[in-house]
Amino acid sequence: MSWRTFAPLLAAILLLAGPARAQLTIEIIGGGANQIPIAVLPFAGESALPQSITEIVEQDLSRSGRFRAIFVGGVSPLPTEIAQVNFPEWKSRLADAMVIGQAQRLPDGKLEVRFRLLDVLKQSQIGGVAFTLTAAQTRLTAHKIADFIYEKLTGERGVFSTRIAYIVKQGPRHELRVADADGQNAQSILISSEPIMSPAWSPDGTRMAYVSFQNKKPILFVQNLTASKQPAPVANYRGSNSAPAWSPDGKQLAAVLTKDGTSQIYLMSADGSNLRRLTVSGGIDTEPFFTPDGQSIYFTSDRGGSPQIYRMPVSGGDPVRMTFEGDYNVSPRVSPDGKVLAYISRVSGRFQLMAMDLESKQVQTLTDGQRDESPSFAPNGRIILYATDVDNRGVLAAVSSDGRFRQRLGIQAADVREPSWGPFLGN
Amino acid sequence: MKKALFSALSLALLYGCASTPVEPERPAAPSAQPALPVSPPLAARPAPAAPQIDLSKRSVFYEYDKYDIRDEYRPVLQAHGKYLAENRGKKMLIQGNCDERGSREYNIALGQRRAEGVKRMLVLMGATEAQVEPVSLGEEKPRCTDHAEGCWSQNRRSDMLYGGEY
Numbered sequence: 001m002s003w004r005t006f007a008p009l010l011a012a013i014l015l016l017a018g019p020a021r022a023q024l025t026i027e028i029i030g031g032g033a034n035q036i037p038i039a040v041l042p043f044a045g046e047s048a049l050p051q052s053i054t055e056i057v058e059q060d061l062s063r064s065g066r067f068r069a070i071f072v073g074g075v076s077p078l079p080t081e082i083a084q085v086n087f088p089e090w091k092s093r094l095a096d097a098m099v100i101g102q103a104q105r106l107p108d109g110k111l112e113v114r115f116r117l118l119d120v121l122k123q124s125q126i127g128g129v130a131f132t133l134t135a136a137q138t139r140l141t142a143h144k145i146a147d148f149i150y151e152k153l154t155g156e157r158g159v160f161s162t163r164i165a166y167i168v169k170q171g172p173r174h175e176l177r178v179a180d181a182d183g184q185n186a187q188s189i190l191i192s193s194e195p196i197m198s199p200a201w202s203p204d205g206t207r208m209a210y211v212s213f214q215n216k217k218p219i220l221f222v223q224n225l226t227a228s229k230q231p232a233p234v235a236n237y238r239g240s241n242s243a244p245a246w247s248p249d250g251k252q253l254a255a256v257l258t259k260d261g262t263s264q265i266y267l268m269s270a271d272g273s274n275l276r277r278l279t280v281s282g283g284i285d286t287e288p289f290f291t292p293d294g295q296s297i298y299f300t301s302d303r304g305g306s307p308q309i310y311r312m313p314v315s316g317g318d319p320v321r322m323t324f325e326g327d328y329n330v331s332p333r334v335s336p337d338g339k340v341l342a343y344i345s346r347v348s349g350r351f352q353l354m355a356m357d358l359e360s361k362q363v364q365t366l367t368d369g370q371r372d373e374s375p376s377f378a379p380n381g382r383i384i385l386y387a388t389d390v391d392n393r394g395v396l397a398a399v400s401s402d403g404r405f406r407q408r409l410g411i412q413a414a415d416v417r418e419p420s421w422g423p424f425l426g427n
Numbered sequence: 428m429k430k431a432l433f434s435a436l437s438l439a440l441l442y443g444c445a446s447t448p449v450e451p452e453r454p455a456a457p458s459a460q461p462a463l464p465v466s467p468p469l470a471a472r473p474a475p476a477a478p479q480i481d482l483s484k485r486s487v488f489y490e491y492d493k494y495d496i497r498d499e500y501r502p503v504l505q506a507h508g509k510y511l512a513e514n515r516g517k518k519m520l521i522q523g524n525c526d527e528r529g530s531r532e533y534n535i536a537l538g539q540r541r542a543e544g545v546k547r548m549l550v551l552m553g554a555t556e557a558q559v560e561p562v563s564l565g566e567e568k569p570r571c572t573d574h575a576e577g578c579w580s581q582n583r584r585s586d587m588l589y590g591g592e593y
Contacts, residue, residue, distance in 0.1 A: 195567035197532070197565075211535075213564070216520070217563075218565075239561060239562055239563075240535055240563040242532060242535045243535070256536065258543070258563075263536035263539050283540075284533070284536040285536075286533055286536040287532045287533065300530070300532075328529065330533045331530045331533070371527075373529075373531065374530075374531065392574055418531065
């Protein structure tokens with residue numbers, strides 16, 4: 001299963017980069033509706049693990065906004081089999097689902113974790129998995145368990161074991177980091193005395209495109225995350241090179257170059273070769289973003305007199321304007337199912353995250369910040385990560401795509417910005 | 428000549444309050460023609476008859492969301508355009524900047540448009556395309572970091588830097 005294919009990749013990332021200095025801390029704002037009450041019991045023998053796996057599982061589920069953790073104190077002995085579970089008690093504690101399990105150290109030094117997800121009302125098992133892992137894989141295993149539970153109970157894929165990238169600025173130090181989706185386990189990918197911008201994951205999660213100012217102007221790089229190779233410049237033309245976006249098949253990049261005048265969108269192979277111009281306007285065309293089918297791109301253009309969002313076929317053709325309310329609509333991002341367009345709109349001087357239903361064209365305001373920017377969909381489309389500020393300090397925030405549930409991720413005494421949510425890994 | 432250039436650049440420092448120290452440019456080799464007819468060199472030579480070129484001003488400032496160059500900057504751009512026209516070996520980097528509001532990538536494009544506007548004006552004044560490269564720093568390198576108009580107006584700016592100054 002996916003676990004085995006993913007493990008070597010994670011190990012490679014760990015080897016490549018040292019642990020980042022400060023971790024993101026999380027603050028939850030507001031609550032979701034229709035939360036599933038779930039009891040995550042401590043696993044028998046869990047103390048053999050370097051950290052509490054069930055604590056991470058419970059935090060993951062709670063933070064998703066889809067679950068409510070039920071108090072699990074005072075249970076002894078801890079059940080490990082369905083026959084040992086006192087279902088009437090958990091029904092009286094108002095749990096709809098519960099998780100039991102056990103952990104142990106194997107003779108070869110590896111660890112084993114097995115768990116079962118139970119339906120309290122039906123008094124039956126929904127599913128269960130056994131993992132063999134190294135101590136360093138404890139967190140990832142916990143996220144995998146949370147993903148399993150999330151998928152079984154909501155019918156959608158969980159994103160707890162995915163990763164996020166973001167930029168941290170601390171004084172003159174700019175850092176590109178990759179962390180678990182909960183902000184923990186952060187690794188430095190790149191450290192620079194000059195700004196770093198616009199990180200974008202390749203669809204397979206092995207490469208990162210970004211913009212570096214190391215040479216006193218914006219130049220586009222692609223860095224391989226699985227091998228400690230020097231990042232290669234893929235676009236270093238006269239003028240500025242920025243706004244990378246990957247095609248869904250990972251073979252092409254869209255980016256903004258100014259080699260022929262104002263900012264225009266170009267397509268190129270992922271190594272920078274086979275360059276061709278896509279947009280032709282006398283003004284600004286920027287922030288390309290591919291639709292999930294790879295057939296179209298959304299982008300920002302001021303061709304109508306103010307920055308608005310347009311859509312056009314990748315094969316060329318006439319752009320169609322998508323936004324009409326207000327005079328500043330930027331940063332288009334399409335949901336993974338292609339149904340929702342998230343973007344930033346200036347409303348009375350405030351920059352807020354909007355979501356447009358692409359079928360009905362109905363627009364919902366998702367946030368109420370002053371300077372919300374850089375939206376990025378979780379690969380399951382349920383959460384949008386974005387950058388905002390609190391007391392003039394940059395922090396990351398996440399909002400459920402229905403706008404009901406929000407959380408903030410910040411680092412003390414540093415600006416955190418430009419989040420990019422990585423893809424699902426393995427299958 | 429060196430000294431004259433240096434004093435012009437010192438003025439630039441005073442005027443522009445550049446965030447990064449501006450290094451005085453070092454002429455590569457003495458040329459037959461005075462490269463910079465700003466003021467007479469130390470040795471007693473006849474003062475140039477041509478009007479002096481004042482290169483001390485290096486920045487153009489903009490209104491919010493705008494990239495058009497206000498008339499007050501024409502003499503400044505004329506001086507640099509003339510200097511570049513008379514010194515084909517000189518290169519210039521124009522860095523466009525924006526205030527922190529709005530999309531970072533859109534601000535890269537807006538800063539580029541500001542720098543591109545300065546480049547076009549310099550080319551009209553006699554510089555060649557090959558001499559001037561317009562680039563954008565967007566909102567990424569603010570000179571002033573408060574979150575208010577007092578700073579924002581300073582950050583909406585194009586800077587002209589000669590080879591050796593960046």
